[in-house]
Amino acid sequence: MDALMAALVAAALAQVGDRPAWLAAILADRYRAPGLVIAMAALALLAAGLLAAAASLLIAPRLTPEAKQLFLALALLFQGVGAAFPVKVPDRLDGWRLGAIVTSFAGLFILAFGDGVQFIVLALAARVELFWLAAVGATLGSLVVIVPAAVLGEAGWTALPLKSLRRIIGALFVGAAFWLGLGALRLI
Template sequence: MDTAFTTFLSVFLAEMGDRTQILAAVLALRYRNNKAILAGLACATLLNCAISAAGGSVIDSWMSERLIQMFAGIAYIFAGAGMLLWRRNVDPLSGWKSPAFLTAFLGLFILEFGDKSQFIIAAQSARTPYWGMAAVGGFIGIMAATVPAVILRARLGQIVPLKPIRWVSGALLLGWGFVLATQANGIS
């Protein structure tokens, strides 16, 4: 249960103000079909979380405990730094003429693939024999961060101060990454 909660909290922080939220809100505005967007989001997220957790469980058998902890530290450092240092624009997929569910599923799957949350889920999965719990925690974290974006759409930025939340989340992830990395090196 600790793995699920830790992964949930980490991924939730990593997704605040992230491109997944923005694309989901844009698609909800475009299609005006929350059910289809949420279904596409859920399917894309479930698949990505399963891939990440399964990958982490494979990494677990290849690396020593120290290297796994270093991998986790690096995953958190890059997640935090990414939130603090840069922000790439989101392609609104306006050229895609597919139905709402398919656009949401494919667009969000592609956007989430290789994202910081996938590395956090993989790192958490590698640190425990309960890799499925890392997938569940990651799924709930992404959904908890993104569902309000679909429901609130353009009002999300007006209601929720995304920039300060992004800075605080980034700083927390960066700090946790440094703690893990220094512990892996025996510094602390």
């Protein structure tokens, strides 16, 4: 259960102002079907999260508990540092003629799979026995941000103070990373 809640909170914070939510807003505007885009986002995020969580089965047996904690600290540090950089507008997928379902699923899967949240899912899943709970938590956490983005549409979403929020959230991730890292190294 720890992995579910930790992944939910981390993903919800990490997705604020990030590209998957922005793409969901773009696609919801284009297809005028926010519900469909949200459903495809849920499936895409869950698929990407399950792949990351399943990869933890390969690395978890090789890591000590301290190494697992250090790995999580590194994932949070990368997410926090990444939040300091401006977010590029996601590809609008204008050339994709696959329909609303396939375009939404594939576009959001590709964007989510390369996202820093997947690194956090991998690190959290490596720490627990029920690895798939990290994927479920990250999916739910991401949807906390993606649902409003799809409902608001691109204009409403980009009008929010996302840059300031990302900086604050990035600082929180960096702080948590240092705390976990120092704990893993037994310096605190």
